[in-house]
Amino acid sequence: MRAIYLIARREYLSYAATWGFWLSLASMPLFMALGFGLPILIENSQPTRYYVLIDETGGSLETALEAQAEASQAEALERARETARELFGDLPQVNAALASQPQLSDERYLRVDVGVSELDALRPYLTGDATFTAADGEHRLFAAIYLRQNADGAIQIDYWSANVSDGGLRSQIRNALRAYMQTQFLIDSGVDPGLIETADELSPSVRELNPERTGDTAEVTDAERIPLVVSTMMAIGLWAVIFSVVNMLLTAMIEEKGNKVLEMMLASTRHHEILTGKLIGVAAVSATLLAVWGGIGLLGTLGLQQVAASSDMPIADILAAVLDPGLLLPAFGYFIIGYLMYGAVFLAIGSLCETLQDAQTLMSPMMLIMMVPIILIMMALNAPDNPIVAIASWVPLWTPFIMLARLPHDVGLIDIVGTTAAMIAFAVFVIWGSGVLFRMGSLNQANQDTVKGWFRIGRKKKPAAS
Amino acid sequence: MSETILELSNVSKTYSGKPAVRDVSFKVQRGQITGFLGPNGAGKTTSLRMSLGILTPDSGTVSLFGGKPRPAALDRVGFLPEERGIYRKMKVIDVITFFARLKGVGAAEARRRGLAMLEEFGLPDVADSKVKTLSKGMAQKVQIISTLVHEPEFIILDEPFSGLDPVNQNALEQIVRRQAEAGRTVLFSTHVMEHAERLCDQIVLVAKGRKVFDGSVKQALGEVPRRVTVEAASDHDLSQILVGKGEIARSELDGNVVWTIDLAAGVDAQDVLKACVDGGVKLARFEPVRAHLHDAFVHLVGSSATAETEAV
Numbered sequence: 001m002r003a004i005y006l007i008a009r010r011e012y013l014s015y016a017a018t019w020g021f022w023l024s025l026a027s028m029p030l031f032m033a034l035g036f037g038l039p040i041l042i043e044n045s046q047p048t049r050y051y052v053l054i055d056e057t058g059g060s061l062e063t064a065l066e067a068q069a070e071a072s073q074a075e076a077l078e079r080a081r082e083t084a085r086e087l088f089g090d091l092p093q094v095n096a097a098l099a100s101q102p103q104l105s106d107e108r109y110l111r112v113d114v115g116v117s118e119l120d121a122l123r124p125y126l127t128g129d130a131t132f133t134a135a136d137g138e139h140r141l142f143a144a145i146y147l148r149q150n151a152d153g154a155i156q157i158d159y160w161s162a163n164v165s166d167g168g169l170r171s172q173i174r175n176a177l178r179a180y181m182q183t184q185f186l187i188d189s190g191v192d193p194g195l196i197e198t199a200d201e202l203s204p205s206v207r208e209l210n211p212e213r214t215g216d217t218a219e220v221t222d223a224e225r226i227p228l229v230v231s232t233m234m235a236i237g238l239w240a241v242i243f244s245v246v247n248m249l250l251t252a253m254i255e256e257k258g259n260k261v262l263e264m265m266l267a268s269t270r271h272h273e274i275l276t277g278k279l280i281g282v283a284a285v286s287a288t289l290l291a292v293w294g295g296i297g298l299l300g301t302l303g304l305q306q307v308a309a310s311s312d313m314p315i316a317d318i319l320a321a322v323l324d325p326g327l328l329l330p331a332f333g334y335f336i337i338g339y340l341m342y343g344a345v346f347l348a349i350g351s352l353c354e355t356l357q358d359a360q361t362l363m364s365p366m367m368l369i370m371m372v373p374i375i376l377i378m379m380a381l382n383a384p385d386n387p388i389v390a391i392a393s394w395v396p397l398w399t400p401f402i403m404l405a406r407l408p409h410d411v412g413l414i415d416i417v418g419t420t421a422a423m424i425a426f427a428v429f430v431i432w433g434s435g436v437l438f439r440m441g442s443l444n445q446a447n448q449d450t451v452k453g454w455f456r457i458g459r460k461k462k463p464a465a466s
Numbered sequence: 467m468s469e470t471i472l473e474l475s476n477v478s479k480t481y482s483g484k485p486a487v488r489d490v491s492f493k494v495q496r497g498q499i500t501g502f503l504g505p506n507g508a509g510k511t512t513s514l515r516m517s518l519g520i521l522t523p524d525s526g527t528v529s530l531f532g533g534k535p536r537p538a539a540l541d542r543v544g545f546l547p548e549e550r551g552i553y554r555k556m557k558v559i560d561v562i563t564f565f566a567r568l569k570g571v572g573a574a575e576a577r578r579r580g581l582a583m584l585e586e587f588g589l590p591d592v593a594d595s596k597v598k599t600l601s602k603g604m605a606q607k608v609q610i611i612s613t614l615v616h617e618p619e620f621i622i623l624d625e626p627f628s629g630l631d632p633v634n635q636n637a638l639e640q641i642v643r644r645q646a647e648a649g650r651t652v653l654f655s656t657h658v659m660e661h662a663e664r665l666c667d668q669i670v671l672v673a674k675g676r677k678v679f680d681g682s683v684k685q686a687l688g689e690v691p692r693r694v695t696v697e698a699a700s701d702h703d704l705s706q707i708l709v710g711k712g713e714i715a716r717s718e719l720d721g722n723v724v725w726t727i728d729l730a731a732g733v734d735a736q737d738v739l740k741a742c743v744d745g746g747v748k749l750a751r752f753e754p755v756r757a758h759l760h761d762a763f764v765h766l767v768g769s770s771a772t773a774e775t776e777a778v
Binding site for chain 1: 515518556564569
């Protein structure tokens with residue numbers, strides 16, 4: 001025990017006593033905030049695109065387009081209000097905040113008049129050789145759109161723009177005109193415009209009900225769907241943590257082998273003590289990371305949940321789903337077993353290699369094995385009872401991730417107990433096997449070629465040159 | 467009767483069908499410096515690893531302090547492996563303390579001893595330096611300190627002199643002597659005979675996995691035929707004058723005839739000198755050649771190889 005403690009302690013301190021560790025510990029919340037905030041920041045910082053619209057059909061299309069734009073803005077605002085109501089209840093402050101959001105009034109594309117309408121005159125504005133003055137300064141034109149009617153009555157859009165990647169405006173105009181054309185067709189065919197408007201507004205009201213419940217409680221709410229998303233997020237998080245931690249183990253092992261310290265260690269301790277000490281030491285490193293990040297996250301979520309619950313905000317239920325011990329405890333258990341399985345394998349790989357380059361050969365199959373559950377987790381989100389997902393959850397190396405993602409989907413007890421038992425049995429086997437490999441690798445009695453040789457069983461050897 | 471610290475009895479080890487150690491037996495007695503000698507690939511490192519339980523013998527037994535080489539016994543051993551290395555990113559004093567603590571020394575005591583030994587080894591200023599900043603010689607000293615800091619009763623050094631410059635080789639010899647004077651038992655492997663000859667009370671010689679000699683340095687030297695070189699300034703035929711004195715070979719050097727006599731059992735250099743004087747030989751040089759362990763090594767290993775070839 002003394003040796004295991006000392007090895008684990010040394011391993012832990014070799015990471016925890018470095019500036020890099022504390023920097024990464026401190027910077028992770030920053031990066032997470034950036035991860036969440038960056039898309040919004042990018043969206044908000046996108047410059048306003050100015051365009052010129054020339055309606056050569058007599059002005060009816062222009063009016064239709066304006067009406068369509070107004071309807072779209074109203075629709076977007078209503079959708080945002082609905083989401084906000086589901087999360088926070090009907091708060092006037094939230095409505096006011098939503099109304100002030102430029103995205104919701106869709107000001108990304110602004111129509112302007114630069115005083116000319118001929119294409120040759122507009123061309124310098126489109127290429128940037130000329131600019132016009134807007135309220136916020138000098139700008140070039142993003143697009144010039146000509147609406148024309150052909151001889152057969154069909155509407156033609158000529159869309160001129162130097163920017164070929166941003167197709168948002170082009171789609172907007174096309175969709176708006178398509179709706180206009182369809183409506184116009186119906187009117188020309190004698191349908192009453194009021195009738196068309198009524199038809200447009202027709203939409204079924206959908207109630208999702210759970211057959212296991214009756215009466216008012218039968219209706220499925222959005223809050224009930226949250227655990228499914230949370231478990232998937234947790235499974236992906238678990239995968240990311242295990243993947244990064246076992247890579248630490250691999251590098252530490254290769255470094256130790258490169259430093260030729262192992263034989264000196266073996267004169268004081270035994271292989272299994274070194275293996276166990278290293279596993280515990282690096283587990284402690286990840287526990288520190290999880291304790292700090294997870295602790296901050298959990299405390300923050302708990303605080304928000306309390307505030308939301310005291311104000312009767314619906315988001316309180318969603319936050320409570322995140323804090324569900326029924327997910328957190330299995331996640332912890334799966335982390336321990338998953339870490340031990342992959343950690344032992346990666347330590348054994350490390351003991352067989354002298355350099356990281358050596359390790360690449362043996363790592364490739366492991367990486368492929370580790371990538372499979374990520375694909376299956378995403379599949380489990382929508383189809384947890386998919387036979388492939390169900391069968392894959394019995395593969396012990398994938399069990400921690402896939403089962404965690406499947407847990408909120410009413411998985412059978414046999415699946416839970418069976419996969420867990422198989423996973424634990426396999427973990428014991430893997431740790432034992434890795435111990436044997438580690439023992440051979442640490443004294444250079446085996447290397448990556450030995451492992452490759454195992455996969456050549458049954459192949460004929462090349463005849464020796466005589 | 468002195469206590470046996472380490473005993474290997476009929477120990478064998480094979481790697482992938484290739485025998486590395488074959489039926490080797492020897493003992494290391496308390497308080498002695500024992501040299502474990504042999505050419506490269508003779509099975510020295512494998513034998514030492516089996517002595518510590520790092521490797522398990524295929525057959526035979528190992529007894530360390532009267533029992534199997536268990537962790538409790540290992541706490542009483544200091545081992546310097548042939549492939550040397552320590553944690554490069556750690557501070558010197560932390561490395562020393564870590565290895566001392568692995569052997570059961572308390573943290574404060576380990577640190578105190580480490581600092582004292584750094585002082586003793588002439589490295590008082592590097593305690594808080596990272597190992598990676600040290601020169602190779604300094605790093606090797608730090609590893610030796612890490613081997614000795616827990617004050618082991620039994621010190622095993624695997625090829626300790628390899629990679630050291632002559633000054634550091636001499637310093638290491640002094641360290642080994644000091645440890646022996648302090649009552650510790652030392653077993654070291656080497657293929658450089660000069661160190662063994664200067665240091666050892668007992669030597670064990672192995673070749674191709676087999677033990678070919680086990681005894682004192684004096685006994686080993688006794689295995690080498692004693693030799694006398696005679697350079698004659700006269701035309702006498704010494705092969706006639708020295709009949710029965712040993713094996714005689716003739717060669718020429720700068721116009722003089724040089725005779726080399728490998729003395730027969732019971733004959734000494736004085737007998738040869740007397741026979742030459744009595745025979746009227748005009749001597750330009752008469753030189754009894756002192757045998758070195760190197761000669762014993764070559765002789766014993768050569769004999770072993772010959773015997774093995776004949777046996778086949």
